[in-house]
Amino acid sequence: MRSCLVLAVATLLTSSLTADAPKGFEPLFNGKDLSGWKATGDMKVWGVEDGILYVKGGGGGWLMTEKQYADYELRLEFKMPKMGNSGVGLRAPLQGDPAYQGMEIQLLDDDNWKDQKLRPVQQTGSIYDVVPAAKIVTKPHGQWNAMRIVAKGREILIELNGTKLVDADLDRYKEHAKRHPGIMRKTGHIGLQSYNFKVEFKNIYLKPL
Numbered sequence: 589m590r591s592c593l594v595l596a597v598a599t600l601l602t603s604s605l606t607a608d609a610p611k612g613f614e615p616l617f618n619g620k621d622l623s624g625w626k627a628t629g630d631m632k633v634w635g636v637e638d639g640i641l642y643v644k645g646g647g648g649g650w651l652m653t654e655k656q657y658a659d660y661e662l663r664l665e666f667k668m669p670k671m672g673n674s675g676v677g678l679r680a681p682l683q684g685d686p687a688y689q690g691m692e693i694q695l696l697d698d699d700n701w702k703d704q705k706l707r708p709v710q711q712t713g714s715i716y717d718v719v720p721a722a723k724i725v726t727k728p729h730g731q732w733n734a735m736r737i738v739a740k741g742r743e744i745l746i747e748l749n750g751t752k753l754v755d756a757d758l759d760r761y762k763e764h765a766k767r768h769p770g771i772m773r774k775t776g777h778i779g780l781q782s783y784n785f786k787v788e789f790k791n792i793y794l795k796p797l
Contacts, residue, residue, distance in 0.1 A: 608791075609793050610663065610793060610795075612795045613661075613663065613793035613794060613795045614793065614794055615792065615793055616653060616778065616792045616793065616794050617641050617789070617792040619636070619639040619790075620636060620639075621636055622634060622635075622636060622641070622651070624653060624655070625651050625652065625653060625654065626651070626652055626654060627648050627649055627650070627652070627782075628650045628651075628652060628682065628779075629647055629648045629649025629650070629782060630647045630648050631648070632648075633645065633646075633647050633648030634648050634651050634782070639790065640788050640789070640790050641780075641788070641789045641790065641792070642788045642789070643674070643780065643781075643782045643786065643787050644782075644786055645782065645783075645784060645785055646782055646784055647782060648782030650677055650680070650686055650779040650781055650782065651779060651780045651782070652680070652682060652686075652777040652778070652779040653777050653778045654777075655777070656775050656777055657775065657776070657777075657778060657794065657796065658679070658775040658796075659739060659740045659741060659796065659797040660738075660739055660794050660795060660796050660797055661736065661737070661738045661794070661797060662678075662736070662737040662739070662778065662792075662793070662794050663734070663735070663736050663737075663791065663792070663793045663794075664676070664734075664735055664789055664790075664791060664792040664793070665732050665733065665734050665735070665789065665790050666695055666732070666733055666735065666787060666788065666789050667730065667731065667732050667733070667787070667788040667789075668695065668696070668697040668726070668729050668730075668733075668787055669697065669729055669730070669785045669786055669787065670697055670700055670729045670730075670785075671697055671700050671701065671729075671784070671785065672695075672696070672697045672729060672784065672785045672786075672787050673695070673697070673701075673781075673783040673784050673785075674695040674696075674780065674781045674782075674783050674787040675687065675692040675694055675695050675716065675780075675783070676692070676693040676695065676735070676737065676778070676779070676780060676781075677690050677691070677692055677693075677777065677778060677779030677780070677781065678690055678691040678692075678693065678737070678739055678744075678776070678778060679739065679770060679773045679774070679775055679776035679777075680770060680773075680778075680779055681773075681776055681777070682777060686770070686781075687716050687717070687768075687770075688767065688768050688769070688770060689769065689770045689773075690770035690777070690779070691715050691716070691718070691744070691768070691770050691771055692715070692716040692781070693713065693714070693715060693716070693735070693737060694710060694711060694712055694713065694716045694721075695712055695735075695781075695787070696710070696711065696712045696726065697726070697729045698711055698724045698726045699726070699728060699729065700729065707720070708720030708721065711724055712724065712725075712726045712753075713725075713726075713735075713746050713748045713753035713754060714753070714754065715744060715746075715754060715756065715771075717767070717768065718764045718768055718771060719754050719756045719761060720754075721746070721748075721753040721754060722751075722752065722753050722754070723751070723753065725748050725749050725751045725753070726748065726749075727749065732790075733748060733749055734748070734749055734750075735747070736748075738797070740797050742757055742758045742759050743756070743757055743758075744756050744758060758771050758772075
């Protein structure tokens, strides 16, 4: 009887995750395992618990979607620890660093990195090392943040907690293409970065455009 109850609860949790997807979106994370994802580093660094996708710390490389995507709207929530650092990879190949061979949208515990003399292109919501975020609106570490990313052709829009941080035409940043050839890519994988401490993710949804 206990095993049946556990199975029923697990099924309800998974179905609710799918049912809660915004209209027109599909879940990239099923809430129970890492199906549809593979790591470029140590897969053991990545895991799932209570419907949350997490990375324990460094050594996991990037967790990449098995599928590739071109134009889309991506929504996700993330929670940073103190001094946490991570990123969301866009249009990235499976080889090389998505921060350069694709695009990395920076995720950071900005409050506790302020004294590290970071440049604006290293703050949360920036296209790392290419387009700076307009401001810092990250919630204090330990709280959930909601990010919305729209990649449509050469246009990249990034919003965090309801505030627009980037609205960029990548053609205006072609001078960065030598160091960041990924900004010229039209399609690729979506990824999550393993960098230092434990970072959590949930409600990862995508709508093709």
